Amino acid sequence: MEPSTILLADLWPCLQGMIPAALSTSSRDGVPNITFVSQIYYVDADHVAISHQFFNKTHRNVREHPLACAMVLDPRTLQGYRLYLRYDHSESSGPLFDSMSLQLQAIASYAGMTDVFRLQAVDVYQVLRIERMDGFTRTPTPPAGEQPSRLLVDQDLEGLRLLSERMGRCELLGDLLESTLRLLDERLGFRHSMILLADEANAKLITIASHGYSDNGVGSEVGIGEGLIGMVARARCPLRLSAIDHSLRYARAVRGRVEAVDGAEAVCREIPLPGLPGASGQLAVPLVSHKCLIGVLAVECTEPLAFMAREDTLLMIVAGQLAAGIEQLSREVEEPTPGPAVRSATKPRATAPRxxxxxxxxxxxxxxxxxxxxxxxxxxxxxxxxxxxxxxxxxxxxxxxxxxxxxxxxxxxxxxxxxxxxxxxxxxxxxxxxxxxxxxxxxxxxxxxxxxxxxxxxxxx
CATH class of the missing domain: 1.10.10 (Arc Repressor Mutant, subunit A)
Structure with a gap:
């Protein structure tokens, strides 16, 4: 979009369908056409979408001559704005189409018009320029800071939404574990992560899945109460170390002093850091469901200040759903009664098997x-x-x-x-x-x- 003091996001009240918008197009021969559309939909900072139901002439015009102009009104003040548009593409499937189609069907069902209101396609337009229509109204425009969060979804929230959807689709525990760690990397930026499940009978945590490590470490154990991960399991509270090197230097200095005064037997063995060589930041959160410890979700990084309150919150939200998913997919399910023992088929071999x-x-x-x-x-x-x-x-x-x-x-x-x-x-x-x-x-x-x-x-x- 060309430089402008008005951002598309500032026009959020105009894009809620409260007042119909006027859309003007022209044919290849320059014959104009103006029609009213119930709503112009916000797609992103540079694009809007318009539903294609009945407007066959508009649909045909923008394919012959892609430039269009829409006039929208702010329902709070009746201030008018012109959106100078260029037709970009049409969609007949996908998330945008599904969302707009579902909204249209819901409205149509109230009016008994389900068979009449059918979305054929979604036309997406690039916003070239936004122009405020001066003198259109004398009512002052409310400040742009009142934008609702639902129009400008925070990237973290979008990542959590997608992660939650994918986790909810998993039918097997292994898929849930692998998908969660992969999406933590792809959507939330946690490059190195691991899931450890609790073996409370042996007072240990066992690594069941990991992501981002050269050696996956599956099967490695951490004692409950040992190191950051073990302490999180024992306390069932999240814990973050943002500058491990600095903290360990201090702790080792104290350890050296205690050993010098009271002897080496006065202190316990040092617990090695898991996973990432040279890790400077660690964050671990408990996996708890119905007051039962399921395990620990842990992430690491080499940046000392990468994990702050934001990362704590994101990981705790994921951990809550992950714990519930692990518990659900670990439950016994009804299975068919096992039949008689089946002998495995022996495949002919050219040579003796190893x-x-x-x-x-x-x-x-x-x-x-x-x-x-x-x-x-x-x-x-x-x-x-x-x-x-x-x-x-x-x-x-x-x-x-x-x-x-x-x-x-x-x-x-x-x-x-x-x-x-x-x-x-x-x-x-x-x-x-x-x-x-x-x-x-x-x-x-x-x-x-x-x-x-x-x-x-x-x-x-």
Missing amino acids: TRQFSFFRADDCIFVDGDYLIRNTPARILWRILTQHREAGRCDFTNRELRMDAWLGLPEFKDNLESRLILLRKRLEQKCPDIRLVPRGRGRFALETEVAIELAERGS
């Missing part, structure tokens, strides 16, 4: 694969049960319900976090042995897929 060796150490409650640590505690027992069922009965299809009913797994009766444990197990397999996979088959069901032969060994220690 063999993976899994060892379960009962004393430590952990599993190693090919001599490397894989996973421990409840996820380890789940994997061992799946692998033994596969070896002994040839099974490849499993349900969450049968795992919940398996007493050997030791799942708690309340808040068993089975879905999150399966996600953790799935990601650890992807990291350590991608040729063995746990593939979701919808909510509450999954399958074991393997491209290798599996050997199992159980050890007492």
